[in-house]
Amino acid sequence: MGLFNSLKKIFTGENTQPAVVVEVLQPRVIETVVTPEPIIVETLTPRPGLAVPIELPVRDAPVTAATDQEATNPSAAAEVTEVTSATNLATGLTKTRKTWSQRWNEFMANFRSVDEDFFEDLEETLIKADVGAETAFKLTEELRQEAKLENAKSRDEVSRLVVEKLVAHYQTQGIGEDASMHFAPAGPTVILFVGVNGVGKTTTIGKLAARYKGEGKKVLLAAADTFRAGATQQLQEWGKRDGVEVIAGAAKADPASVVYDGVRAAIAQQADILFVDTAGRLQNNVNLMQELEKMKRIISRELPNEPSEVLLVLDATTGQNALQQAKLFKNSTDVTGIVLTKLDGTAKGGIVLPIRNELHLPVKWVGLGEQVGDLQPFAADDFAKSLFGDLLEN
Template sequence: MGLFDKLKKAFGVQEEKPQSEQSEAIKENQADEQVAIKQPELEENQDKTTLKNEETSNQADVTVDEVSEVATEKTVDTVENKATEEVTSVNEQNQAQNVAETQRYYHGLTKSRDGFGAKINALLANFRSVDEDFFDDLEETLIEADVGFEMAMKISEELRNEVKFQNVKQKKDVSNVIIEKLVNIYEEEGKSEDSQLHFAKQGPTIYLFVGVNGVGKTTTIGKLAHRYQTEGKKVLMAAADTFRAGAIEQLVEWGRRVNVEVVHKEEKSDPAAVVFEAVQKAKKENYDILLVDTAGRLQNKVNLMNELEKIQRVIVRELPEAPHEVILALDATTGQNALTQAKQFGEVTKVSGIVLTKLDGTARGGIVLAIRNELHIPVKLVGLGEKMDDLRDFNSEEFVYGLFKGLVTQD
């Protein structure tokens, strides 16, 4: 089942499940009724004492065997029941977590969903027929919805072909086909995508964070430090953005809030020296994770490239497998500007994943579609709110559900 089919099923009213418990209940009642009522009565007026003793002895033996057998059965039943209860409890907890995660995405993408829906509805308000004027308006609408130029062109072309096969004429059919094409292209582009954060097999895991000033990079680091520390990991942060005024103090304050140590030096220190000290400390003191903040001065890409290259050389010299992730922080509220930043940073360093911040505060959630389609860099983290635990691992199905719920109509 494709992602769009799952969406239609999720958005539709589920059929009532047939109630077939009655037959099983009847069987249980009948089984309960078939209980032995009486034990055989002892024979009266037994003449021989020896015979009576033998019978008593035999009965005692049988009773011991029966008690042992019953005790064994009860023990097995108790173990099985306890195991079943534990599995049920785990399943219920997982189900509750899944529901909670779905609600996070649904509420976090309210602005994007409303904005996207408004644009689609505005397009269809003047709908007369699927002609060239309609396709021109569709391309413009999708570009305005921040899905990206390339995806807008793809959807327009595929919709042209779909019209021929499905004879699409109704508004709801046109809307469904548009959403279906968006979802299918998004799903196809992500098949080889690795959206998981990777950890070191041995020694500390190092995540290097890059991104321009003001996108929420330092806040993301602080929230991620809180998450891993809550999970029981030993976490360290490094303030390697030594040139931006207040950057060091900001990360130190986050360290105080989440009770995580921060390696830092005075302003305008060599960023690579900060990272070297942090990596040494992480290795010697057996830290699990080191999160490194860096500068984001894109206005001078040459200096930034040299700085990041030096930092990475220091890391690789100390830990050849590191950094395990180079995460680019992008502000979702900037729409297509975020796409431009991603392309520029891709020229400066090899980005392994993206954290999309402030996704809950923008109507430009469609930028996720453009990032996957045009950059082929996986979104690994998203910011869905201001709370400490609102930084979430990116879930593509939950994202699509949150973005398009209410726009897909049932047949």
């Protein structure tokens, strides 16, 4: 009876003890958790889909290999960038071209006849388009004598004749000027970069170093901008990216001493090109301009007939200010050519014409973007067609 009474109390809920309930339920929980585990394993094991992860690394291997190559060889990455990401001239001049077209269409919308008012409005339109007052006046005077323009009957005919004249100016101005880069027939070629702060001298050097190293040249860089905070580090970063050596001195060191070290290193290593980065200087700062002349004397003493090039770097976004900088730099030092940067970010690409027309300085390179290949040699014909192409098609 004792056993019967105990069972009765359990099933009727009388005098129920929690310990007994736990003992009864515990095995069920364990059994529920443990039992599905072998079922899941047995179900997934035979799936044919498990073969897929084995094949994926094989398909991804070429991508991984290319990435590793770029990481270990920065110049290889730069060469790939130049080939695949170079911005063409038409794309780089989009802002300038759109602004030109807009201003020109507004000007021609008010056209009534070829009279004195027409020429005055034309001159004003050209000045606003950053061709410069001197160039605008010259173009307008030439058009006054254009017989075809006098006989033009329609608005479209007048527009086409004027635009064709503009294109001709872009193509003919600078004829006889040497826009090619000059290199020493033997020994290192030294190329000096000058300009005010913030125009892109260091970036231009980095891009040109990558380009010429890609052509098989032995390139060195000299960090002679010892005053601007971070200037040397910026050039060293480009050196790492391009895989070229950077000759640098201590902070606030004499820039001329860095140039000397750079020239001696170029001679000792039989380098083909030495690019020299200099401090940003205002063209009217006498001390800094004298410092520049000192660097040139040191270069010429160690390497007669060098530097082969003194390139003035100008920021296209500054428009007429860039033209004034070029005039004053030309009067202060022997500038051999212009690098016009940031053309892709401005509507003031018309500045190319007065630089060539008024200063007779060749534009040698134009910057059309951030990639290495976006620094391109200047070609007058291509530039004119890219700038005025839309107007000629209308």
